[in-house]
Amino acid sequence: MSLTKKRGRGMAAAWYGIARTAAMDQAGAWAEIDDGGTAKIVTGVTEIGEGILTVLAQVAAEELGVKPENVMIGENDTSRSPEAAHAGATRQTYMIGNAVALACRQAKNKLFAQIAKEWNVDIQTLKAHDGEIWSEGTNYRIPMSEAIKICKKKYGVVPVGGENYTSHHTGLHPEDGSGKPWQAYVFGGQVAEVEVDTATGEVQLLGIWACHDVGRAINPKGVEGQVEGGVVQAVGQALMENFELDNGKTSSGNLAKYILPTSLDVPKVKTKIVEDPDPLSPLGAKGIGEPAMVPTAPAIMNAIYDAVGVRIKSLPATPEKILSALREKQRKSLNKSLN
Amino acid sequence: MSEIKLNLSINGKNIKRSTKSHYRLLDFLREDLDLTGTKEGCGAGECGTCSVFVNGKLIKSCLMPVAKVNGSKIETVESLGTPDKMSEVQKAFCLTGASQCGFCIPGMVMAATSTLRNNPKSSLEEIKEEMGGNICRCTGYQKIFEAVEIARDVINKKQNKNVFDKYYKPENSFIGANVKRIDAPSKVTGNLKYAADMKMQNMLHMQVLRSDRPHAKIKKIDLSKALKLKGVVTAVTSDDVPGIDNFGVFVEDQPVLAKNKVRYVGEAIVAVAAESVEIAKEALSKIKIIYEDLPCLFKSEEALKNKILIHEDYKTNVVKHIPIRKGNIDEGFAKADVIIEDDFSTQPVDHAYLEPMAGISYVDQDGVLTIVSPSQNITHHRHMMAKIMNLPIHKVRFIMSPVGGGFGGKEDMIYQGMLALLAMKTRLPIKYVMSREEDIVSTAKRHPTKTHYKMGLLNNGKITAVEIKTLSDGGAYGCSTEGVMRKAAILGAGPYHIENLKMDTIGVYTNNTPSGAFRSFGALQTEFATESMMDLASEKLNLDPFEIRRVNAFKKGDLTHTKQKLNSASINNVLDELEKLCKWDKGSSNHRGEERKDLNSSDNRESCTLGARLETNRSRVSK
Ligand code: FES
Ligand code: FES
Numbered sequence: 008m009s010l011t012k013k014r015g016r017g018m019a020a021a022w023y024g025i026a027r028t029a030a031m032d033q034a035g036a037w038a039e040i041d042d043g044g045t046a047k048i049v050t051g052v053t054e055i056g057e058g059i060l061t062v063l064a065q066v067a068a069e070e071l072g073v074k075p076e077n078v079m080i081g082e083n084d085t086s087r088s089p090e091a092a093h094a095g096a097t098r099q100t101y102m103i104g105n106a107v108a109l110a111c112r113q114a115k116n117k118l119f120a121q122i123a124k125e126w127n128v129d130i131q132t133l134k135a136h137d138g139e140i141w142s143e144g145t146n147y148r149i150p151m152s153e154a155i156k157i158c159k160k161k162y163g164v165v166p167v168g169g170e171n172y173t174s175h176h177t178g179l180h181p182e183d184g185s186g187k188p189w190q191a192y193v194f195g196g197q198v199a200e201v202e203v204d205t206a207t208g209e210v211q212l213l214g215i216w217a218c219h220d221v222g223r224a225i226n227p228k229g230v231e232g233q234v235e236g237g238v239v240q241a242v243g244q245a246l247m248e249n250f251e252l253d254n255g256k257t258s259s260g261n262l263a264k265y266i267l268p269t270s271l272d273v274p275k276v277k278t279k280i281v282e283d284p285d286p287l288s289p290l291g292a293k294g295i296g297e298p299a300m301v302p303t304a305p306a307i308m309n310a311i312y313d314a315v316g317v318r319i320k321s322l323p324a325t326p327e328k329i330l331s332a333l334r335e336k337q338r339k340s341l342n343k344s345l346n
Numbered sequence: 347m348s349e350i351k352l353n354l355s356i357n358g359k360n361i362k363r364s365t366k367s368h369y370r371l372l373d374f375l376r377e378d379l380d381l382t383g384t385k386e387g388c389g390a391g392e393c394g395t396c397s398v399f400v401n402g403k404l405i406k407s408c409l410m411p412v413a414k415v416n417g418s419k420i421e422t423v424e425s426l427g428t429p430d431k432m433s434e435v436q437k438a439f440c441l442t443g444a445s446q447c448g449f450c451i452p453g454m455v456m457a458a459t460s461t462l463r464n465n466p467k468s469s470l471e472e473i474k475e476e477m478g479g480n481i482c483r484c485t486g487y488q489k490i491f492e493a494v495e496i497a498r499d500v501i502n503k504k505q506n507k508n509v510f511d512k513y514y515k516p517e518n519s520f521i522g523a524n525v526k527r528i529d530a531p532s533k534v535t536g537n538l539k540y541a542a543d544m545k546m547q548n549m550l551h552m553q554v555l556r557s558d559r560p561h562a563k564i565k566k567i568d569l570s571k572a573l574k575l576k577g578v579v580t581a582v583t584s585d586d587v588p589g590i591d592n593f594g595v596f597v598e599d600q601p602v603l604a605k606n607k608v609r610y611v612g613e614a615i616v617a618v619a620a621e622s623v624e625i626a627k628e629a630l631s632k633i634k635i636i637y638e639d640l641p642c643l644f645k646s647e648e649a650l651k652n653k654i655l656i657h658e659d660y661k662t663n664v665v666k667h668i669p670i671r672k673g674n675i676d677e678g679f680a681k682a683d684v685i686i687e688d689d690f691s692t693q694p695v696d697h698a699y700l701e702p703m704a705g706i707s708y709v710d711q712d713g714v715l716t717i718v719s720p721s722q723n724i725t726h727h728r729h730m731m732a733k734i735m736n737l738p739i740h741k742v743r744f745i746m747s748p749v750g751g752g753f754g755g756k757e758d759m760i761y762q763g764m765l766a767l768l769a770m771k772t773r774l775p776i777k778y779v780m781s782r783e784e785d786i787v788s789t790a791k792r793h794p795t796k797t798h799y800k801m802g803l804l805n806n807g808k809i810t811a812v813e814i815k816t817l818s819d820g821g822a823y824g825c826s827t828e829g830v831m832r833k834a835a836i837l838g839a840g841p842y843h844i845e846n847l848k849m850d851t852i853g854v855y856t857n858n859t860p861s862g863a864f865r866s867f868g869a870l871q872t873e874f875a876t877e878s879m880m881d882l883a884s885e886k887l888n889l890d891p892f893e894i895r896r897v898n899a900f901k902k903g904d905l906t907h908t909k910q911k912l913n914s915a916s917i918n919n920v921l922d923e924l925e926k927l928c929k930w931d932k933g934s935s936n937h938r939g940e941e942r943k944d945l946n947s948s949d950n951r952e953s954c955t956l957g958a959r960l961e962t963n964r965s966r967v968s969k
Binding site for chain 1: 388447474477479483489491519521522525526561610691694695696698714725742743744745749751754757792811814858863869870877878882895923924930931935938942949952
């Protein structure tokens, strides 16, 4: 390693609230167990890349006993699907996940009631998973595709469900801010390791260790993806991005001038998921989208301090800022030794 | 417009046809051949979403005039595979979850394919360099690298190809299983249609004239020359809005098109509908606007003086002030052994989702105004649109198109109103796709902030009092400023039990680009200040940074800053796990980098050498 390159580590913690802030939050969903042992879920869900469709398919599969690849999720259309509100506030897994779980439970109960009749067993003994339905303690076991046929053809029942999930939040008091803005909170922390080149001021982020409570991880790989992506967005905020304005006009008006992290700027991210299930909701899952990027920038700034002893308090920590802070530090220590 | 005759091979088929001579290869593929797997993220060679092969070489089709590839052999993402017959690279992307919003993914798949074609044994570092010209805003690249390495190993028979069919699943449950993303096959093959990829019969194209002034009265808009242009169908201004003309995520203060005055550079003034994008653009150049400049406000501190008002019907420039008061800070500071005081600031940043804003509007057979767009909140957009268009709510329909990244940026309804006006006026489908430049100049950014911070602590690290004041520049319109101030205030003091707290967040109007919703919504800015203060305190009190946080961390039953009783608080657990995970070397935050024992572990990536960087810079410049 060159003599001008110094490494250091820093850490930061964070917390975040899940779903709409300081206002009631609600989401609706419809579910149907369909022919062939498949499932149809319709809800106003907005897949913006976080993988919510897959999360909902897993939730529906789990609740209905079908295979996730056999779950179809309808389009988000204000005239065709029930309201589930926006993609934001780290709310979709929590709000829509729970709404889908509840709707699926209704649909499943309808199917189970018919199958319990068919087999003449107590409904409590019925279980379904991965495309099969069975009665515990008996030899009854058939594919879901068979069960749905019996349910419809023999008993004339389409097993459907429609439900809503509410998260109870209150507004803030206008003078002292007291209130219950969320019912579920998540916590996280990250450690950053950097290499700062004291000759150029350039910072390379080499590693991030991220630990986040997500309630219950429905899809751990998806959680990791959110953490990795959040970290890298925060790398942009911490080290390079800046929408510059001069008298209201930007000088960063295209992607040549507005610099984003590329494959060469990103750290290796090691994620550890902590599960502290939410006691108030059926799934216990909370969320990760936004909280993933909260501790990154301060962890990097603290690591820069550890490495070279200059504290950057104004983001982003550009090479110019670091060089001038290093010069200032040198000047101060020189003055000190002269006095 | 002049035409050019082409004779070339595209995905193995010989194609003979003529096209517009000014077209780039990208336009020819997308517009003429409907090969929409190739995307336009920037149009300037910076993002890689438009990557294709020309005679086997990876190029950016947005920089390539179609005339130049006459006679060549072109391959696009569509040639690599289909959802039921994917290539190794595509299967590997599905396996690792390498596609999130998916907008960068066809380009990434092309770049990965090129990397492995050029060198089937590429090392991780080579993969990173080869793919350095492709930007992804969602994934952080890690799962993309993982995918390319798996594909490489399968191609080299170092790994069995049945690796693609497996995923982790706990017994008897799909919760906690790494089920492969159900939308991945459509994304890795370029099959998924985003709004810009859609076409409708008789569709018109919209272009928007935007303000080049930060604050000015609009004295006159002269459309006469523009409307005379052949191919121009109509144009709309603020006068065409039939209902209550304002929208906003929290404060509804923004008109569909500038009304009487403009408040920021990039604000929409006129929307034109024409038979082609080119004609619509030409029409914009023929519109004449007469402005009268007004004094401007660019600094949030100045805004607080209310000497210049941005919104006249609003007697102050303060959009929102959120106060939080708990205990008594004077008593808390009096008890403290040390008091630390400092200032912090954060800059505005762009969402830079790779899919620029786009949408289509039409009036359906039942007279329902329909908007298809990658909006993050069609529920709220429908409400606002019904009010703006003066329609009953069931006569407004929003359909979500696949979102090519949002991060909060696609919550604002900044172009759907114009699409609606033109669709209602012409009764024809209207399409709008922003250029990257237009997107950057007109859409909201993350709130820039200035924070003054004072923290009192005991020698054992326990915080006795905190006082925080954060001033945020909300820009010209309210957007999400109110909500951002709220979240910044509620969460800002961090996951710590603080008995005495005074926190104020204030968001103001200025003539800068509006600030809006952005992933982590204000909490990023205020928690940055808090976590920097904790590090300062760690150094001052000679306490390990984990330790000082543990001393203060919330416990079950504690009251939060808004005096809510916590029914669970996992922060201590998180800190323990994190410390273990990174094998932290204990000690206070006093610049001990040199002597740390936890550095240089194999968990890090390799540090880049200067030469490698220069290589990429050079290739960026020479493209
Ligand atoms: S669209 Fe060609 S590089 Fe971005
Ligand atoms: S998945 Fe790469 S930009 Fe969204």
